[in-house]
Each structure stands twice: as C-alpha cells, then as structure tokens.
Amino acid sequence: MLTDDALFQACGVRIAFTGRDGGSSQGPFASLNLGAHVQDNLDHVMENRRLAMQALDGEGVPVVVPNQVHGTEIVSIHASDAASVVAAQQRAQAAADALVVTASNVAAMLCFADCTPVIAVSPTGRFAVAHAGWRGVVGGIAASCIKRLALEDGAKTPDEQHEIAADYNVYVGPHIHDCCFEVGSEVEQRFAELFGQGCVRPSRHVSMLDALRVQLASVGVDPARICDAGICTQCNPQLYFSYRASGGTCGRHGAIAFRKEA
Secondary structure (H helix, E strand, C coil): CECCHHHHHHHCEEEEECCCCCCCCCHHHCCCCCCCCCCCCHHHHHHHHHHHHHHCCCCCCCEECCCCCCCCCEEEECCCCHHHHHHHHHHHHHCCCEEEECCCCCEEEEEECCCEEEEEECCCCCEEEEEECHHHHHHCHHHHHHHHHHHHCCCCCHHHHHHHHCCCEEEECCECCCCCCECCHHHHHHHHHHHCHHHEEHHHEECHHHHHHHHHHHCCCCHHHEEECCCECCCCCCCCCCHHHHCCCCCCEEEEEEECCC
8 A cells, every 4th residue: 555654643644545456356356456336246345445444553443435426526524423424424325526534533435446546634634535537627526625624624715725725735646647548639628728738748648637736736735745656557557456457347446544533
C-alpha cells in the first residue's frame, strides 16, 4: 500500500492506496480485489477488505463502501455508532462517489481500476475520499469535497473556505495517466474549456491530474500540498487493476481513510 506515516503522526488519519497483491481472489481478480460488483467471489472480497483494514491497524473499524456511479453525490458521515454507520452505508449504497467523514473510528473505502482516487485531509482529522473518473472531474467532485470539508471546519465565506483549504493535504492515487488516457473529441474539448489547454495532450489524450490541480487550486488548495502517486494503472497492470488494460474484466484496488480515536 501507499500511505503517509507523517500525516498519521500529525492528525491521526491513516490513508492508503492499495495495490492488487496480498489478497485471496483468483483469476482476473487476483488477488486483493476490493470491489464487490465485479462478479468475484463475495467471500473473497470481504476477506480482502478485512486484510486491508488489518494491515492498516484498523481491523474492527466499520467500513462504508459506496455504490459508485460516476456522479457527484457526496455522503457525509458524522458518527461511528452502529445505527449511524448503517444509515451512512444505506445512503452511500443508493449512489455516491465521495464520502466526507468527520467522525473517528469509521472508514471510507472507494474502489478503482483506472479512475482517479482522491483523498483530502484536514489538520482537524476530518477527511474526504472521492472517485474522480473523467465525469467526476468534469462535475467538480473533488472541489465539492474540499468545500464540504471547509464547511465542516467552520468556513462561512468563500475567503474563509480558501484560507482553511490551504492547509489541506490532497493525495491523488494510481490512475490512468495522460500517456494512456485517450478520449473522444467532445471530452477533450470539455476538459480544455473547463481546465485550460494545459491538461490536453496530442492525439486526444488528457491529464486528469492536471485538471484536478486546476480544480483544487480554484477552491483554495495549495498546489504544494497536492501529492500524486505518479503511477499509471494502464502502464502497470501487474501492480494495479486496469479496466482498459484488462479489456474490462478485472478487480478493483482501493482508496481508504479513517481516523482512530487517540
């Protein structure tokens, strides 16, 4: 997994981007598939999720996993008691592509296989995990998460939002990079219109990372606090699941975050 120990020491939030090794799934889902919607054996998926949380010293922490639909719906989680977690899971399963968590002892887990995982963390220990495929990037889901976090941190005006967001750390996990991400002309034009020509490459390739940088800066995130894992999933299918590299049949790696009580 990729993580940030200094962040954990600073504010108690454990983040992780998983790879595809270390689990129990077989065949095209081998081996740490965290996605329950890809026709893998469900027992294997649940065991993989348990193993991932155990490796992060979070075994027993309840995990909320949304039904991701390439939209912009955000579910907020404010408590970790059983009833609140069940209610949050029900809302997330109805359709959501981001979770904003203000409570300790509850984890967010989102699943990916080329789309861009984004984790934003406040010094207060509040955090957000977002699924930013190209539709999510165009829809501004990462920026919406920052605004929601800043609101939870007490922002009342746009200026206060920018001031608070400047202290957030944002982590961009392994995803399909511009070297491989070829899109149609309409998507290319949309990215250029929204985020500038700097995110467009020759032959209709676009950079979701560069688009996210523009989007996050627009809501106050310090560019120096945006960390990219620097890994293209399509170029590294032996390490990460890639929908494009596999032809559409594969597992899902994860973006995970939680804060344990002191």
